[in-house]
Amino acid sequence: MEYNTAICRGIPTSLIENGLRLENNHSPIDEALMRRQHDQYTDALKKCGMKVIQLPADETLPDCVFTEDAAVVVGKKAVLTNQGHPARRAEAKEMRKALEQAGVEVFDMTEEPDSHVDGGDVLFTGSEIFIGDSKRSNKAGAEFLRKSFGIPVHQIKVDEGLHLKSNCSMLGLNKIIISNDKDGKSMARGIIAAAENSYTFVFVPDIKASNVVSFNKTVFIPAGYPKSREIIEDNIAKDIEIVELGNTELSKVDGCLTCCSVLINV
Numbered sequence: 001m002e003y004n005t006a007i008c009r010g011i012p013t014s015l016i017e018n019g020l021r022l023e024n025n026h027s028p029i030d031e032a033l034m035r036r037q038h039d040q041y042t043d044a045l046k047k048c049g050m051k052v053i054q055l056p057a058d059e060t061l062p063d064c065v066f067t068e069d070a071a072v073v074v075g076k077k078a079v080l081t082n083q084g085h086p087a088r089r090a091e092a093k094e095m096r097k098a099l100e101q102a103g104v105e106v107f108d109m110t111e112e113p114d115s116h117v118d119g120g121d122v123l124f125t126g127s128e129i130f131i132g133d134s135k136r137s138n139k140a141g142a143e144f145l146r147k148s149f150g151i152p153v154h155q156i157k158v159d160e161g162l163h164l165k166s167n168c169s170m171l172g173l174n175k176i177i178i179s180n181d182k183d184g185k186s187m188a189r190g191i192i193a194a195a196e197n198s199y200t201f202v203f204v205p206d207i208k209a210s211n212v213v214s215f216n217k218t219v220f221i222p223a224g225y226p227k228s229r230e231i232i233e234d235n236i237a238k239d240i241e242i243v244e245l246g247n248t249e250l251s252k253v254d255g256c257l258t259c260c261s262v263l264i265n266v
């Protein structure tokens, strides 16, 4: 898909101690490396010609760098989400300003206390949305997206991971990259059963490599997964450039590559 603008946010130091983590994840974060990796990410977006709207870090919001969760954008419309975890809901305030600055029409889910969506659960294929039925996103949230965007929205069960896109993402037009494990396979079955369009699935052996940022003629993939990289190379057009980005540190707080930006075409 084509995009020209990205909303990113600085990393508060509070992420290191107070960032939300899945229970099985306790490795300590290397702060300097984390900041370097995030700078490389925003630099790579700029190098690809994207305008980056950079929101300030907020120490009271440890997970605010993961901007993807605070908004869902489809064309010129955006839903400001009411995130699943209460500690993250106040991220909406700065996100609203950024969306308004970008010039999209904002639909405010934060006014509906029973609707919840994390953007990390939302896989927008260009014509329809698959949304994780997860700890963070619920049916009322899915319904809010359907009403706001006027496109089909299908809930897909998320078992182990945090979000739907912890195990999959768009690799290209109607092409979904997805992890070749039990969770990825069950998500693929759910997507096939619910889909209105047909999709090609590209299965990769590394769960983390199933989350890529594909836009214009570029695909960002996490560094360090050579087997998955080969499969990706074999399944994209020859004129698409692969950019490997280190994501070892934010990954310790369950962040993947899509999490750190909201992509918009204005």
Ligand SMILES: NC(=O)NCCC[C@H](N)C(=O)O
Pocket (backbone or CB within 6 Å): 019, 020, 021, 022, 063, 066, 068, 069, 085, 088, 119, 120, 121, 162, 163, 166, 253, 254, 255, 256, 258, 259
């Ligand atoms: N879109 C995403 O995958 N976001 C990752 C959020 C990680 C953060 N530590 C959280 O648990 O909310």
Ligand SMILES: [Zn+2]
Pocket (backbone or CB within 6 Å): 120, 163, 165, 166, 211, 254, 255, 256, 257, 258, 259
């Ligand atoms: Zn993510």
